Amino acid sequence: MTVKELQSEIISLRKKADATILAHYYQPIEIQEIADFLGDSLGLSRIAKEKTNTEYIIFAGVDFMAETASIINPDKHVMLPSYESFCPMAAFLTPEKVREFKKIYSELPTVVYVNSTAAVKAECDVCCTSSNAVKIVKAIKEEYDVEAVLFGPDANLADYAEQKSNIKTIKMPENGHCYVHSQITLEDIKTARKAHPNALLLVHPECKREVRDLADFVGSTAQMYNFAKESPPEEINFIIGTEEGLLERMAQDFHDKRFYIAKEKLICYNMKKHNLELIKYVLEHPDDKKHEVKVPSEIAKKAVIPIEKMLKYS
Ligand code: SF4
Numbered sequence: 001m002t003v004k005e006l007q008s009e010i011i012s013l014r015k016k017a018d019a020t021i022l023a024h025y026y027q028p029i030e031i032q033e034i035a036d037f038l039g040d041s042l043g044l045s046r047i048a049k050e051k052t053n054t055e056y057i058i059f060a061g062v063d064f065m066a067e068t069a070s071i072i073n074p075d076k077h078v079m080l081p082s083y084e085s086f087c088p089m090a091a092f093l094t095p096e097k098v099r100e101f102k103k104i105y106s107e108l109p110t111v112v113y114v115n116s117t118a119a120v121k122a123e124c125d126v127c128c129t130s131s132n133a134v135k136i137v138k139a140i141k142e143e144y145d146v147e148a149v150l151f152g153p154d155a156n157l158a159d160y161a162e163q164k165s166n167i168k169t170i171k172m173p174e175n176g177h178c179y180v181h182s183q184i185t186l187e188d189i190k191t192a193r194k195a196h197p198n199a200l201l202l203v204h205p206e207c208k209r210e211v212r213d214l215a216d217f218v219g220s221t222a223q224m225y226n227f228a229k230e231s232p233p234e235e236i237n238f239i240i241g242t243e244e245g246l247l248e249r250m251a252q253d254f255h256d257k258r259f260y261i262a263k264e265k266l267i268c269y270n271m272k273k274h275n276l277e278l279i280k281y282v283l284e285h286p287d288d289k290k291h292e293v294k295v296p297s298e299i300a301k302k303a304v305i306p307i308e309k310m311l312k313y314s
Contacts, residue, residue, distance in 0.1 A: 006276040007034045013283040019056035019079075021279065022047060022069070025221045026245040026271040027060045029252070031279065038249070040222040041065055041114050042129040042314065045307070048073055056286055059293070060274045062087040066293040067118045071300045072307060079291045081278035085270050089115050092176035093153035098123040101150050101172045108170065109140045110150040112306060113157055115178075118295040120152075122302035127310040130205045131220035133161040139313045141167050152176055160205040160212060180268045181206035184241050188263040189214050192239045196260050202227060203241030203262065211241065221246050228254060243268045 001009075011034060014021060022044050023035035032038055037047045041061075048057060048069035057078045059066040063086045070078040093116055102110065102123070112124035113133070121127060128136035137149055151158035152172030162169040181204050189201065189211055200216040202224045212218050217227050221242055228238055228250055240247045241262040251259050282291050295303065 003030050003276065006280060010034050010276060010280055010283065013280065014058075017056055017283045017286055018054045019058050019283060019286075020052045020054045021058045021060065022052075023060040024062075024065065024245075024271060025225070025249055026243040026268050027274060028245065028272060029248045030276055031060050031274060032245070032249055034276075034279075035060065040129070040131065040220050041068075042131050042220070043222050045069070045072065045114070045129075046311065048078075049311070052076065058279060058282055060279065061085070062090075062268075062270055063293065064090050064115055064117060067295050067303075068114060068307060070293050071118060071295050071304050074297075074300065077286065078293045079282045079286070080293055081275070081282050081291065082273035083291050085273040087115050087270060089113075089153055089176060089178045090117050090120075093117075093120050093172055095119045095123050097172060098150075098152070101152075101170070105148075105150055105170060108146055108148055108150050109144045110152075110172075111137060111140060111161075111169075112152055113154050114307075114310075116153055118299050118303045121306050122299045124306050125309070126313070127306045128161075129220065129310070129314075130157060131223055132310065132314040133157055133205065134164040136310060136313055137161045137165045137167050137169065141165075154178060154206055156182060156208055157205050159209055160218065163209065163212075178206040180243050180266055181241070182208055184208070184211050184263050184266070186210050186214070189239075189241075192260060192262050196237055196239055199237035199239045199258075199260060200231070200235060201239045201241065201262070207241055215241065225250060225253075228257060228259075231257075242266065243271065245271070 110124040148168035151169040153176035155171040158169040203215040
């Protein structure tokens with residue numbers, strides 16, 4: 001079966017199965033093309049809550065995203081096409097670790113990146129994404145009237161929020177990072193700048209500070225997409241410092257612009273575990289529980305609080 005044939009089969013199966021397909025920008029392009037909704041983690045959380053009215057949500061993203069969708073849609077079945085698609089950054093923080101930090105810094109509120117497990121979210125005061133981390137840190141500081149916040153699991157995003165808000169972030173843990181973004185080095189940027197001297201450099205806040213400091217724009221995947229979309233016609237060239245799926249999306253959508261990756265092989269292999277065959281499989285086998293993501297209700301009840309708080313603040 002060709003890619004086009006598989007795609008059209010999925011489109012007709014999706015209707016019959018009463019399913020909505022949500023896909024992250026880092027998904028392979030052939031999955032992005034058949035998604036009902038495409039976005040970054042905040043965008044997809046919102047869509048899962050506000051725009052899906054089907055019994056099934058097929059989530060082409062990593063486990064924590066599907067957990068979030070399930071927590072805010074407890075009456076729907078959320079399915080991961082590949083049940084092995086997980087985020088290694090989330091593994092940097094456990095609920096036990098959060099409790100240890102809270103014991104030491106009992107007066108401080110806890111901000112947790114959505115790239116975390118539901119059990120970790122259940123221990124925290126508010127969630128954030130890479131689009132709203134600065135705003136959330138400022139809001140929670142005001143609400144608790146404190147000088148610092150606990151922030152996990154991404155130490156680079158915590159550092160970015162601290163740099164932009166002037167509010168100290170205590171990293172839970174000190175070394176939490178995304179292996180895709182944190183591998184971009186100063187040398188890579190110098191090489192990319194040399195190859196494309198007239199290009200603007202757009203990077204993700206999960207990159208290290210030394211890389212972010214050289215960028216023309218720092219933002220989440222959706223913010224980078226909008227930056228390129230809204231840039232004046234004379235801005236044609238862009239170096240992109242994030243997972244290469246976003247670059248493919250932008251190259252398809254903005255034909256008059258040129259996109260270059262900041263470093264070869266910026267790939268999140270966990271995101272890329274999904275494929276069209278697996279999406280077709282879950283649409284044909286919605287009762288295969290191995291693919292369903294369900295958060296235990298006692299954890300879901302607690303984890304929904306920081307998620308709702310984030311949605312209210314953003
Ligand atoms: S790109 Fe990084 S943060 Fe995003 S899912 Fe992959 S490992 Fe996790």
